Amino acid sequence: MRIAAWSGPRNLSTAMMYAFAARGDCAVRDEPFYGPYLAATGLDHPMRAETIAAQGSDFGAVADGIGGDEAPHLYLKLMAHHMIDGAPLGWAEGMTHLYLIRHPARVVASYAAKRERPTLDDLGFARQVELFDRFGGVVIDSADIRADPPAMLRRLCAALGLPFRETMTAWAPGARAFDGPWAPHWYNAVHRSTGFAAAEGPLPELTGPLADLAEAAMPYYDRLATHRI
Secondary structure, rough: OOEEEOOOOOHHHHHHHHHOOOOOEEEEEEEHHHHHHHHHHHHOOOOHHHHHHHOOOOHHHHHHHOOOOOOOOOEEEEEEHHHOOOOOOOOOOOOOOEEEEEHHHHHHHHHHHHHOOOOOOOHHHHHHHHHHHHHHEEEEEEEHHHHHHHHHHHHHHHHHOOOOHHHHEOOOOOOOOOOOOHHHHHHHHHHHOOOOOOOOOOOOOOOOOHHHHHHHHHHHHHHHOOOOO
């Protein structure tokens, strides 16, 4: 099985990648289109030069290199907003699609703590909806996973048509060879983890532009949330 897992930033996506890697029968790829996205947009993200050097700047070349023959299954951790207008999507035809969502207030609060002045495009909600409309697939909310990881991962695997493995719920701390070059900036928490974090508390209180941003993202989140397992 080849799984295209579409997410936005600060959305449990790295922990999910670690969970699928912990299965033992699944190769993973960490945001393979990040380099071409940065090259095409000119955005100044942390570790920009290292990311482009590692992944290149050609969407087509990256798409051609997506394989997965080294393991029975392949899990692609993908940021939806990396697939800008004109980026090829033919490679994704026939894949099993997964959409990881999180309440916009939590995403905005977490992202703003790492990078100033996030925009709606940075968060990927609208692009996730576009991809869902094109490919369909399985939707899961990160809050549900954190509330009960074994139960929700078992439900997710059933929805994907993949046998559940208990090893998905825990992993050793530390970096991984498959981490992207940006990991030193973004992955501090997951590198200290040995499994999914506990259930989240109340929604963060946002004000000003951050509150406006979360409000703008809500219709997209709500649209996908109606399909969550």
